[in-house]
Amino acid sequence: DAKTTQPTSMDCAEGRAANLPCNHSTISGNEYVYWYRQIHSQGPQYIIHGLKNNETNEMASLIITEDRKSSTLILPHATLRDTAVYYCIVRNNTNAGKSTFGDGTTLTVKP
Amino acid sequence: GAVVSQHPSWVICKSGTSVKIECRSLDFQATTMFWYRQFPKQSLMLMATSNEGSKATYEQGVEKDKFLINHASLTLSTLTVTSAHPEDSSFYICSARGTNNDKQYFGPGTRLTVT
Numbered sequence: 001d002a003k004t005t006q007p008t009s010m011d012c013a014e015g016r017a018a019n020l021p022c023n024h025s026t027i028s029g030n031e032y033v034y035w036y037r038q039i040h041s042q043g044p045q046y047i048i049h050g051l052k053n054n055e056t057n058e059m060a061s062l063i064i065t066e067d068r069k070s071s072t073l074i075l076p077h078a079t080l081r082d083t084a085v086y087y088c089i090v091r092n093n094t095n096a097g098k099s100t101f102g103d104g105t106t107l108t109v110k111p
Numbered sequence: 112g113a114v115v116s117q118h119p120s121w122v123i124c125k126s127g128t129s130v131k132i133e134c135r136s137l138d139f140q141a142t143t144m145f146w147y148r149q150f151p152k153q154s155l156m157l158m159a160t161s162n163e164g165s166k167a168t169y170e171q172g173v174e175k176d177k178f179l180i181n182h183a184s185l186t187l188s189t190l191t192v193t194s195a196h197p198e199d200s201s202f203y204i205c206s207a208r209g210t211n212n213d214k215q216y217f218g219p220g221t222r223l224t225v226t
Binding site for chain 2: 032045
């Protein structure tokens with residue numbers, strides 16, 4: 001599975017949009033981009049995933065560049081409860097696909 | 112979303128004893144389950160992957176005789192830490208994936224402390 005690169009930390013003001021970038025320049029054609037977050041001492045929570053089209057759900061939006069080498073997770077109106085470590089993962093959706101976690105981005109939402 | 116449970120949520124054991132952690136998918140059939148370990152202030156590290164009815168595949172550096180994984184049914188996987196030592200103290204997290212392979216759901220984790 002391809003590796004990803006994310007900034008170590010980011011701050012965001014409460015109520016503003018949080019834009020979390022991820023580089024995955026070695027992504028393969030059949031690999032999806034997944035985003036999870038982990039709030040302290042809990043298991044990771046699924047947020048969103050996509051292959052090449054932009055995706056939106058009730059939690060967030062995912063913007064994938066046309067060359068698929070990078071993506072951005074957007075939390076449209078960040079709240080204090082969105083403070084967490086956000087992980088960007090790429091993997092294929094076959095039986096052999098494994099989610100390998102990098103260091104993620106620690107997002108701190110400030111009042 | 113789908114629910115994955117773990118039991119126990121935390122456990123304290125003495126050095127040299129064995130500890131079993133259960134992982135259950137509550138509302139879907141998990142054809143594949145994963146076990147991760149997470150030390151303080153670090154990311155999750157994949158330990159092994161198991162498919163129902165098959166032997167687990169361990170990641171490099173993970174001792175299969177120390178971390179016994181059983182995936183006996185489509186809703187249950189167990190991780191047994193044998194002859195536990197203080198350095199095995201960690202946060203163990205399981206994850207389950209259904210037949211369509213797209214979403215992978217994580218359990219709440221089990222905090223193991225070996226004294």
